[in-house]
Amino acid sequence: MQTSLPADVVRACELVARDHGLTAREAEILELLVEARGSRRIEEALYVSHNTVKTHLLHIHRKLDAHSREAVLELVEKARLEQAARSR
DSSP: OOOSSOHHHHHHHHHHHHHTTOOHHHHHHHHHHHTTOOHHHHHHHHTOOHHHHHHHHHHHHHHHTOSSHHHHHHHHHHHHHHHHHHTO
């Protein structure tokens, strides 16, 4: 999937997805969510129904133990910062 996210943010999404056992589709939706896309835009980008996106987002939140979109974004940002610190 092609996103407009910087490479370090994409890598952070991949690390969060791996560490929390997200499926490939959930990881894809995570990237779109981090890219500041709402449910409607995710539906359009992936050609899926509103309920499908809603279900994937619910699974993502549960697996990340995140109770809001902001909490998801904080986890990705934390992973990005940790990755940057390790590569110094």
